[in-house]
Amino acid sequence: MSVVKYPDHEDAPGFPVGSLFGSAPVGLVILDGQGKAKVSNAHAGELFDRLGIPEDLNIKSRLEIVSASDSASVVKGTFNGETLIGKMIENGGDELLFLLTEGELEQLLNGVDAYRNLMLDVKAIFDHSYDVIYVSDGNGKTLRVSSACERLWGYKESELVGKTVYQLEAEGVYKPSITREVLERGEKVSLVQTTKTGRRLLVVGTPIKDASGNIIRVVNASRDVTELKELKAEIDLQKQMMEGYRQEIEQLRENEALERRFIARSSEMRRVVQFAKRVAKVDSPILLLGESGVGKEEIAMLIHKWSNRSSSPFLVANCETVSAEMLEQELLGADGQLGLIDMSNSGTLFLEQVDRMPMSTQAKLVRILQRGSSEDQKADVRIIATANEDLKNRLEDGRFREDFYYFLNIVPIEVPPLRARREDIVPLVLHVLRGLNDLYKEDRKIQPAVLKRLEAYDWPGNVQELRNIIERVYVTSEGQWITPDALPHSLALSGQEAEAVQVHKLMPLKQAVSMVERQLLEMAGRKFSSTTQIAQALHIDQSTVSRKMKRYLIEDE
Numbered sequence: 001m002s003v004v005k006y007p008d009h010e011d012a013p014g015f016p017v018g019s020l021f022g023s024a025p026v027g028l029v030i031l032d033g034q035g036k037a038k039v040s041n042a043h044a045g046e047l048f049d050r051l052g053i054p055e056d057l058n059i060k061s062r063l064e065i066v067s068a069s070d071s072a073s074v075v076k077g078t079f080n081g082e083t084l085i086g087k088m089i090e091n092g093g094d095e096l097l098f099l100l101t102e103g104e105l106e107q108l109l110n111g112v113d114a115y116r117n118l119m120l121d122v123k124a125i126f127d128h129s130y131d132v133i134y135v136s137d138g139n140g141k142t143l144r145v146s147s148a149c150e151r152l153w154g155y156k157e158s159e160l161v162g163k164t165v166y167q168l169e170a171e172g173v174y175k176p177s178i179t180r181e182v183l184e185r186g187e188k189v190s191l192v193q194t195t196k197t198g199r200r201l202l203v204v205g206t207p208i209k210d211a212s213g214n215i216i217r218v219v220n221a222s223r224d225v226t227e228l229k230e231l232k233a234e235i236d237l238q239k240q241m242m243e244g245y246r247q248e249i250e251q252l253r254e255n256e257a258l259e260r261r262f263i264a265r266s267s268e269m270r271r272v273v274q275f276a277k278r279v280a281k282v283d284s285p286i287l288l289l290g291e292s293g294v295g296k297e298e299i300a301m302l303i304h305k306w307s308n309r310s311s312s313p314f315l316v317a318n319c320e321t322v323s324a325e326m327l328e329q330e331l332l333g334a335d336g337q338l339g340l341i342d343m344s345n346s347g348t349l350f351l352e353q354v355d356r357m358p359m360s361t362q363a364k365l366v367r368i369l370q371r372g373s374s375e376d377q378k379a380d381v382r383i384i385a386t387a388n389e390d391l392k393n394r395l396e397d398g399r400f401r402e403d404f405y406y407f408l409n410i411v412p413i414e415v416p417p418l419r420a421r422r423e424d425i426v427p428l429v430l431h432v433l434r435g436l437n438d439l440y441k442e443d444r445k446i447q448p449a450v451l452k453r454l455e456a457y458d459w460p461g462n463v464q465e466l467r468n469i470i471e472r473v474y475v476t477s478e479g480q481w482i483t484p485d486a487l488p489h490s491l492a493l494s495g496q497e498a499e500a501v502q503v504h505k506l507m508p509l510k511q512a513v514s515m516v517e518r519q520l521l522e523m524a525g526r527k528f529s530s531t532t533q534i535a536q537a538l539h540i541d542q543s544t545v546s547r548k549m550k551r552y553l554i555e556d557e
Contacts (some may be wrong), residue, residue: 035060
């Protein structure tokens with residue numbers, strides 16, 4: 001059977017026969033008035049050749065009409081034992097015949113059924129998904145929206161399709177338009193969207209591009225995150241939440257050992273710990289005061305462990321190490337991400353160096369802690385804060401908010417410096433030494449002369465300085481015993497000062513006491529700037545310091 005081929009732009013009489021005619025996957029034959037093939041495509045030519053149908057055969061006469069309408073008939077016929085099924089369409093003097101073998105028809109029908117089932121599945125997913133699926137073209141025109149749009153946006157699909165996202169955004173149906181953001185940026189976008197009905201949706205917009213890189217579709221998937229506190233595993237929050245859980249687990253492990261290793265031998269420190277244990281059972285804010293390095297964070301962790309919130313997070317925010325903007329984002333959250341206040345829900349938030357918190361952040365924080373935000377209930381979080389500087393002085397200087405000061409200052413706890421609780425120094429040294437021996441699998445010891453000098457030192461950096469110095473002498477000294485030679489110069493001098501009171505000749509006791517008294521006052525005066533600090537170092541009253549210094553001043557004159 002010969003096949004008549006036409007260029008893409010030509011037509012057979014009465015029928016278009018361009019590239020679609022020639023490449024169609026079914027047999028197409030144009031019959032003349034005698035029922036003979038006048039034009040056929042490649043597929044029909046293959047069928048005729050395989051079945052031995054001659055070119056001049058009156059095909060129409062060999063076909064049986066199965067059903068007919070005004071303009072078309074369904075036909076079938078058998079050629080060399082194989083049945084052909086087709087459809088014949090009349091058009092003027094010619095007729096167009098579609099032909100398929102029974103096997104091809106079965107495959108075609110199976111394909112149609114599979115496609116129909118696939119479309120049903122897609123439609124079911126599209127319409128009944130918990131997410132809203134939103135499809136727009138490259139110009140922002142809405143093409144398709146799943147049925148959940150009515151529940152979340154308050155609009156039916158028919159009210160949205162055909163409108164542009166720019167128009168819908170201007171009408172306040174949703175803000176911002178994620179499709180607009182995708183079209184402007186040319187990339188995938190994830191943002192929190194607010195709807196006209198007051199819902200908050202976490203939306204991920206994905207651009208679909210053609211071979212030239214032009215956006216031809218934008219597909220959005222939306223998730224209702226209005227109740228953000230209950231949805232702790234949303235797409236953009238997973239990493240942050242997992243990090244929070246990791247920190248929480250590590251903190252809980254540390255807290256288990258904290259109580260066993262907390263050193264409080266002195267009466268001053270025992271009073272602090274006992275008071276902290278008593279107030280741990282209430283939810284009042286606690287303000288830990290004292291010099292840097294005295295162990296305020298360890299006390300805060302003990303308070304959390306003793307409280308009814310011990311099974312919830314204990315999270316830490318340092319108010320000095322980041323900028324004001326970053327601190328606000330860390331505490332309050334931003335762009336749909338949880339802040340530390342939300343993450344420490346039902347737990348404890350530890351604010352380090354709260355005296356360094358910017359005034360603007362104080363205002364926002366105290367409002368949320370006292371009254372709650374506009375969307376949520378009052379924050380269920382216990383605040384423990386530390387301050388190195390006297391907050392009352394900052395308040396009087398206008399550098400600290402009055403309402404925040406009184407919010408924090410409900411239960412103040414003053415943690416004494418290490419020089420005011422010298423009974424704790426040697427136990428702390430031995431505790432640090434045991435930890436280093438366990439770490440390095442050694443059995444190092446400290447000579448009593450070293451312990452004496454360490455106990456005499458004033459430790460301006462407190463417990464943190466003690467830990468650092470013990471580790472330094474541990475790793476830099478040789479042999480099993482740590483000797484005075486290993487001590488830093490500052491501690492060696494303190495040891496010399498401890499032995500400075502020597503008597504070389506007999507004198508009246510009153511005169512000797514007066515000499516020692518005077519030397520101590522002069523030494524303390526060089527080290528400290530106020531009589532209060534001198535009195536604290538010498539363990540006497542401030543009035544005694546003033547009286548004695550005045551007396552020695554008169555004697556000099």
